[in-house]
Amino acid sequence: MKDIQTTVVENQEISSGYFRMKILAPEFGRMVKPGQFVMVKVRQLNDPFLRRPFCVFRIGFLPPESDGLPPREYLELVFKVVGRGTEILATLKTGDRIAILGPLGNGFDLDSIGEDLLLVAGGIGVAPLYMLGEACAKKKKVRLLLGGRTRDDILAVTDFERLGIETYVSTDDGTLGEKGLVTEVLAQTLADGAPSAVAVCGPMAMISVVQTICRKQQVPLQVSLEALMACGVGACLGCMVKGAGHSEAEPRLLTVCKNGPVFRDVDIDWAQFA
Amino acid sequence: MKDIQTTVVENQEISSGYFRMKILAPEFGRMVKPGQFVMVKVRQLNDPFLRRPFCVFRIGFLPPESDGLPPREYLELVFKVVGRGTEILATLKTGDRIAILGPLGNGFDLDSIGEDLLLVAGGIGVAPLYMLGEACAKKKKVRLLLGGRTRDDILAVTDFERLGIETYVSTDDGTLGEKGLVTEVLAQTLADGAPSAVAVCGPMAMISVVQTICRKQQVPLQVSLEALMACGVGACLGCMVKGAGHSEAEPRLLTVCKNGPVFRDVDIDWAQFA
Amino acid sequence: MSGISQQPAEPWKPNLQVDIGGLTLRNPVMPASGTFGYGEEYAELVELGKIGAIVTKGLSLKPKTGNPTPRIAETPAGMLNAVGLQNVGIDCFVRDKLPFLRSVDTPVIANFFGNTLEEYGEVAKKLSDVPEVAAAELNISCPNVKQGGIVFGTDPRAASEVISLVRKNYSKPLIVKLTPNITDITVVARAAVEAGADALSCINTLTGMSIDVRSRSPRLANVTGGLSGPAIRPVAVRMVYQVAQAVSVPIIGIGGIVEVEDAIEFLIAGATAVQVGSANFVNPGTMGHLVDGLEAFCIEEKIRDIRELIGSLRI
Amino acid sequence: MSGISQQPAEPWKPNLQVDIGGLTLRNPVMPASGTFGYGEEYAELVELGKIGAIVTKGLSLKPKTGNPTPRIAETPAGMLNAVGLQNVGIDCFVRDKLPFLRSVDTPVIANFFGNTLEEYGEVAKKLSDVPEVAAAELNISCPNVKQGGIVFGTDPRAASEVISLVRKNYSKPLIVKLTPNITDITVVARAAVEAGADALSCINTLTGMSIDVRSRSPRLANVTGGLSGPAIRPVAVRMVYQVAQAVSVPIIGIGGIVEVEDAIEFLIAGATAVQVGSANFVNPGTMGHLVDGLEAFCIEEKIRDIRELIGSLRI
Ligand SMILES: Cc1cc2nc3c(=O)[nH]c(=O)nc-3n(C[C@H](O)[C@H](O)[C@H](O)COP(=O)(O)OP(=O)(O)OC[C@H]3O[C@@H](n4cnc5c(N)ncnc54)[C@H](O)[C@@H]3O)c2cc1C
Ligand SMILES: Cc1cc2nc3c(=O)[nH]c(=O)nc-3n(C[C@H](O)[C@H](O)[C@H](O)COP(=O)(O)OP(=O)(O)OC[C@H]3O[C@@H](n4cnc5c(N)ncnc54)[C@H](O)[C@@H]3O)c2cc1C
Ligand SMILES: Cc1cc2nc3c(=O)[nH]c(=O)nc-3n(C[C@H](O)[C@H](O)[C@H](O)COP(=O)(O)O)c2cc1C
Numbered sequence A, B: 001m002k003d004i005q006t007t008v009v010e011n012q013e014i015s016s017g018y019f020r021m022k023i024l025a026p027e028f029g030r031m032v033k034p035g036q037f038v039m040v041k042v043r044q045l046n047d048p049f050l051r052r053p054f055c056v057f058r059i060g061f062l063p064p065e066s067d068g069l070p071p072r073e074y075l076e077l078v079f080k081v082v083g084r085g086t087e088i089l090a091t092l093k094t095g096d097r098i099a100i101l102g103p104l105g106n107g108f109d110l111d112s113i114g115e116d117l118l119l120v121a122g123g124i125g126v127a128p129l130y131m132l133g134e135a136c137a138k139k140k141k142v143r144l145l146l147g148g149r150t151r152d153d154i155l156a157v158t159d160f161e162r163l164g165i166e167t168y169v170s171t172d173d174g175t176l177g178e179k180g181l182v183t184e185v186l187a188q189t190l191a192d193g194a195p196s197a198v199a200v201c202g203p204m205a206m207i208s209v210v211q212t213i214c215r216k217q218q219v220p221l222q223v224s225l226e227a228l229m230a231c232g233v234g235a236c237l238g239c240m241v242k243g244a245g246h247s248e249a250e251p252r253l254l255t256v257c258k259n260g261p262v263f264r265d266v267d268i269d270w271a272q273f274a
Numbered sequence C, D: 001m002s003g004i005s006q007q008p009a010e011p012w013k014p015n016l017q018v019d020i021g022g023l024t025l026r027n028p029v030m031p032a033s034g035t036f037g038y039g040e041e042y043a044e045l046v047e048l049g050k051i052g053a054i055v056t057k058g059l060s061l062k063p064k065t066g067n068p069t070p071r072i073a074e075t076p077a078g079m080l081n082a083v084g085l086q087n088v089g090i091d092c093f094v095r096d097k098l099p100f101l102r103s104v105d106t107p108v109i110a111n112f113f114g115n116t117l118e119e120y121g122e123v124a125k126k127l128s129d130v131p132e133v134a135a136a137e138l139n140i141s142c143p144n145v146k147q148g149g150i151v152f153g154t155d156p157r158a159a160s161e162v163i164s165l166v167r168k169n170y171s172k173p174l175i176v177k178l179t180p181n182i183t184d185i186t187v188v189a190r191a192a193v194e195a196g197a198d199a200l201s202c203i204n205t206l207t208g209m210s211i212d213v214r215s216r217s218p219r220l221a222n223v224t225g226g227l228s229g230p231a232i233r234p235v236a237v238r239m240v241y242q243v244a245q246a247v248s249v250p251i252i253g254i255g256g257i258v259e260v261e262d263a264i265e266f267l268i269a270g271a272t273a274v275q276v277g278s279a280n281f282v283n284p285g286t287m288g289h290l291v292d293g294l295e296a297f298c299i300e301e302k303i304r305d306i307r308e309l310i311g312s313l314r315i
């Protein structure tokens, strides 16, 4: 875990309202595990005040600046513009200063995945799944179900395909891939045979359906959750979720930032999201 | 008076810690009088919250973007980096958005100047004097005494010289021009013969000395004052100075933003600055 | 405005009109006292006929020179001021400032205060003789000079006394402006309504202070000053919400309003109208922008009457 | 540090050591309760041996689950929190969290609270049995559940009662943390000192609220929450200044400290030490940066002992 003042290498709008940003991040490569995130200070001013959490989408290397030097590491974010912080992030240009704190959180549990991993993403929910796919694609069968409201919400398909990951796209309005909900595609896929594990990230409504489907089919599921965060390190207790079996008498409160953001579905009290 | 959202055309560091910024400002040319200022919002965020006042240094025209269009008007600021607002201003680049409100204040009284104008500037105090020089240089004798702590604080000499204004530079440390205080140069100049008017801008300590010298020699003096400002239009009553003859019983309070920033020295209660 | 263009068949505009203790406003947006001079200062920049009301700088019986400078200090997302209620006095206001306001088709609310109980009463009497003043806003955040400087507005008994006296002298709509520098704002709110307030304004500035560390001196000549701007908005919204639970007169929400959402926040918390203060300094277009934005919001959310928003918090 | 390099002949370091009611700190910088967990959360990012003290999350007799989520909302230059004093409880703290703290060579200050008078007393008793706890910080900004939820810290009698009881049960340095949601903070400050407080912390959070205008629901599940961050700094500095005029025990200044200048502002206003709260979330390096910055400031300003700064406001 490090807190660094660093530099934007590149910031590109990849689809309407979605950006991909590369940030110089020395040594992050060996530190980041798939599913971990960073807290970004979009501007060194008091407004906006708090940092914003973003998954590490990918780690990459820039060509060395001169012979003999090692290639420079960067981390890549994929983000959606939703409010003030991401609006500012969208305006940042090559060379602009930015502060990142991380890597944070637990990341996916790679050991329990088995041989046949199914990734399920809703829109910007692809963000934590690329590194997971990358870590597994060589040794396992990995497929990706990618859903979105419309064509604009389908991101990074070629990145996954380049890893050799079979990718199935669906959109609510049929503007890209199959027309329909990604959860319908999931139900169908599971009907054809259960994978050894599912990993999901996306809007809570979609995650809940995925959870119901996987629970019914008894497929082990890992979910990457979101919560409002102030600190990202377990200190503020702002980002709590109720763990499975939580009660006032026997509290089981988990921090999304430190105990998560990735949880086994069986460890979460799903009633809280109903 | 207009409040416009506009664009930075150019921002250049002209000396260590001093910048010249060109800002697109349609119609400002016919509105701005020498000595007026604008309130600049350096960033559309709540922090820093208030606008910053800056004199209009110059009005210029960019070549038209395509044939048939009129040339585009810009206004130019010269500013010194002293705190958070000017630090941010210094980072702005061509194409960045900026908001300006103006022109504000009264400007210099051109009618009372006579035939022989002496400008006296301390450091960034040149800012309001260029347009005054420009307005007078064709018809009158105009000279400029330009003082600063060191060479770096002497700005825009060639701009004044291009107007045909004789410019006398002095620095406290002798790194440029004569070694000594600009007020000493002023005393000497007046000893050689009084001009019909003096206009001064600079640090308050220097202005006070200039005022004492001019009062003694009975040379009409116009001073451009600074004050902390919130509104710039006379509404907040934040920027008051005491007028000549002010007392609790017979209050004569003047707003620097609206009654000024330029005052005849005889209209000001100089004791308040002692 | 998208709602209009998408439904050309049935164009409609929401009703933005609200009522403040008997005074009808074309919309709920007005300036906060002390941030808009006497109206004319912003006439070149603000379409005065578009806003709900004009609220004057705080007026007193005699002219007041206010505090020494510096009077202004910037703070994170806000500012401190210690203007010290400088104003031209009620008589000069009527003589020199009112003629301009008469030319504007927007109700004038005169904010006022006194240094003593008696002065409050006298200003009220003078104001009630001015037909162009549609309502009065009584600022009780001032120290009672006769009673050792205790602020009228922090003591329910003192507040009650001053409001009752003013009420006797003033029969048009009377708005009482509350101070947030208090343990429980609902106590004074209730006392104010019982003493005859037709409406309440919440909030005035929070007392604050800032120091220049190099000179080790206060940034304000007056040492302390009033904190305003976005920084205080969460406190203001909370107090409006509390007061709305405690009384049933209309409330004017004030504190850090910059964006349309901020104004709506106050309405949902229980305010009937809002005042824009420091934001006028930063963006003189704020109030016009709010009026347009409230209309657009109502259209988008299919709200026919803005009063549906008032106190509509869903818990 | 420029002072050092410019004067190689006579290098010197200012004394940063301060005393808080009998507890000596190597420097006046520490975290504010609830923003630094139990110390270990930031161990990877903050050199714990470099700061003046570690202040724990507020501890209660029994574990407390706190409020439902959302608990956090960003506000202009600040944040609201309604964590609701979630904590592991005093027993679990001693068993699970203290061993780590024991490994750090920095005094531990235990912040604590109770839901009733009796609970305050019991926690104090338990804390006094823990040798690793160097001092206790008593949070009186909590509602007294037995007495209808009136906040202990807003009533000088209730404050006095709870502090006297705690004082009986706790003989090490006792710091009382004051709430800013009060008309006159000096009244409770004086009552606290009379009841036995060795030092005072000012301030806790200002009560605030924020509403999502689309859903019309409060951004915090608890409706209201505590406002912290730079936004509140002017209020905090003012209160520290007022309290410093009213009492003679050491004061710990808290509220919106981000930069070195902010910390110095509190010292000049009358604080002997400072706590950094929300800024830890934004920049975990803040406290280390402040320690270095205080030293550099003292060298630049030729201040041999940081205590020269305390209360050195020039009016
Ligand atoms: C662990 C984690 C990983 C994430 N990874 C990504 C990612 O890779 N790409 C991406 O586009 N988004 C991601 N998000 C969501 C992202 O953090 C929010 O979209 C972002 O914080 C919104 O900031 P804003 O200022 O634009 O929005 P505003 O609504 O203006 O923000 C106001 C406050 O709410 C918080 N907030 C708003 N929406 C969310 C949200 N969905 N989750 C958490 N906090 C929120 C902000 O951080 C801020 O504190 C992630 C969230 C979490 C918790
Ligand atoms: C009418 C007028 C014209 C001016 N013209 C110029 C100019 O052409 N070029 C130039 O470099 N400077 C000019 N100044 C000074 C300039 O406004 C300040 O240097 C600037 O506001 C500092 O902002 P900051 O955020 O960098 O400093 P900070 O110290 O961080 O500012 C904090 C607050 O103090 C105010 N402030 C600080 N210094 C001054 C000052 N000297 N005068 C007024 N307010 C101040 C800021 O506006 C802000 O509200 C002018 C001032 C006035 C009143
Ligand atoms: C410069 C200034 C002067 C003010 N003068 C008055 C006044 O004369 N009477 C009054 O009742 N309130 C006065 N106020 C308080 C405002 O009316 C308002 O209550 C406060 O600023 C909070 O609103 P804001 O955050 O939108 O600025 C003044 C505020 C400022 C900033």
Ligand SMILES: Cc1cc2nc3c(=O)[nH]c(=O)nc-3n(C[C@H](O)[C@H](O)[C@H](O)COP(=O)(O)O)c2cc1C
Pocket: A236, D032, D033, D034, D035, D057, D058, D059, D081, D083, D085, D111, D139, D177, D203, D204, D205, D226, D227, D228, D229, D230, D232, D254, D255, D256, D257, D275, D276, D277, D278, D279
């Ligand atoms: C998330 C959070 C939790 C807090 N928990 C406590 C607490 O348990 N006990 C306490 O006395 N103060 C608590 N506080 C208040 C802080 O200690 C501090 O007084 C306040 O945040 C103001 O300082 P700041 O502006 O630097 O954040 C908490 C503050 C925050 C932001």
Ligand code: FES
Pocket: A228, A229, A230, A231, A232, A233, A234, A235, A236, A237, A238, A239, A240, A255, A256, A257, A258
């Ligand atoms: S964000 Fe602070 S505990 Fe998770």
Ligand code: FES
Pocket: B228, B229, B230, B231, B232, B233, B234, B235, B236, B237, B238, B239, B240, B255, B256, B257, B258
């Ligand atoms: S700056 Fe507001 S009156 Fe001059």
